[in-house]
Amino acid sequence: MAETFYITTAISYPNGKPHIGHAYEAIAADAIARFQRAQGRDVRLVTGTDEHGLKMAQTARNAGRDTLDFATEMSNHFREMCARLNISIDAFRRTTEEAHKDTARAVWTAMRESGDLYLDRYEGWYSIRDEAFYDESELIEGEGGVKLSPQGTAVEWQVEESWFFRLSKYRDFLIELNETPGFLEPESRRNEVLGFLKGNELRDLSVSRTSFDWGVDVPDSPGHVMYVWVDALCTYLTGIGFSEDRAHFDRYWPADLHLIGKDIVRFHAVYWPAFLQSAGLPLPKKIFGHGFLLHRGEKMSKSLGNVIDPLELADQFGVDALRYFLLREVSFGNDGSYSSEAIVTRCNAELANSFGNLAQRSLSMIFKNMGGVIRADLPVAEADAALAKAVADGIADLREGFARYDFSGGLDGWMRAVFACNQYVDEQAPWTLRKTDPARMEAVLMTLLRVVRDLAIALRPVVPSSIDRLLDQMGVAADARDYAALDDAGWLAALADSGFTLSQPVGVFPRLEMPATAEGE
């Protein structure tokens, strides 16, 4: 049986439509999932929405809506985004599902049985907006001496009974865990978490609320609902059938990767492992906190009016162009910047001009000069072997890069291979060979067919639907497009024997129009 690979995105709080950050994370997760499938792994990709909490209940009430109805509508925006962006999710789970509540309760009960939960009183300044308590010292002063949270939201003094989790008990465990190479990446995030863990006595965590009821009921504790993070993080367990299909769960847990934004690293690298350890469950193998996308170098915010709907970008430039751009342009783990011009420039230069045109010119020459006939029996010249080597090296670079979540680096290696192909076309000049040495021309064109096919297969996790349209035209079988196919030296002979011939090719990476006026200034 194939080795498994379980990856999750963050579980989004759907208090608005998904923004480009959600799209970015989903696309990265999907590229990883498709890459691992291409490597032969048995992959599960899970995402979902975290729909509990006072904010959701209040927003629904203010809109005069039933809370669950409202949450469903908002959640569907996220589900639709995944569909639109071609995110190959195996499950989309909502925290409002009964199966998920069963998961969260089971984890709670296990933590309680470990003696890590106790009932106490929580008093403090509470911000409804942030759903968080703040220490007196954290508050800032607003106009007229009003106390505000560090985020500038209103706070009120609240006293409530609360369950607490003995986080303090896990400090040494968490330090050791986060010091483990590879557990938390990138390095800068790991430094931060270790600084937090080593620099402070960990306070026990308040993990239940009594001030509202829109949440998962705490077992045997009427009036309490679970704290957001106990609830939401358990979605990673729900997603592979924790409370529905234990064999399936056991096959995929622990997760190979929780892909998250840098803003929620602490919940994943500190609270989550402590919860799991307490509940007697294995820990995820890796947490990766990616950076944020900036619009023209500026943070997105509603007040700046530069919030861009990712689906509009997908409509304007195409899903695959958006996917390619985000993975290629941004150094994964760092913040990145995007703009319409950057998308158009990058995609035109690399997808349309360099690779798309390479494919198009190669297939077109085979169609016109060989009648589209495939031949695998032609002699291989030194230049052909050298090109094959260059392409194999570029693909190896891509695979090594992607295995480390270095997408931009991996794609850089892939591009070098594309450049080598275009140089080869120029040097061999098959349009000249057509008159001087037609047999050699055929060998050159078949060499190009081979390398285009390999480059396409390598890139497929990034731009799957475009590549499939290309490989369809090339007669490459739908079940021979993973990385194992790269090692199949006999594919061209098999294709030739099948009698397949190329038709007039149709380009799959069109040049993009530069917007007349820059978007979202």
Added chain:
RNA sequence: GGGCCCGUAGCUCAGUGGUUAGAGCUGGCCGCUCAUAACGGCUAGGUCGCGGGUUCAAAUCCUGCCGGGCCUACCA
């Protein structure tokens, strides 16, 4: 207040002690014409944020400062 990360060509970035600091894009020149006015070659362009220091040698190590981002704290 403490800590972490970043600041390298117009743009996006690589380069963490050692020859004249690199790549792609953009600009200029030349070539080619199979191809999506695409491709190839050549070329231009940098006080490596700023100032000190260590070293035979620093973009690379140390220190101070400036700018940006982030984490954190019973600063008043």
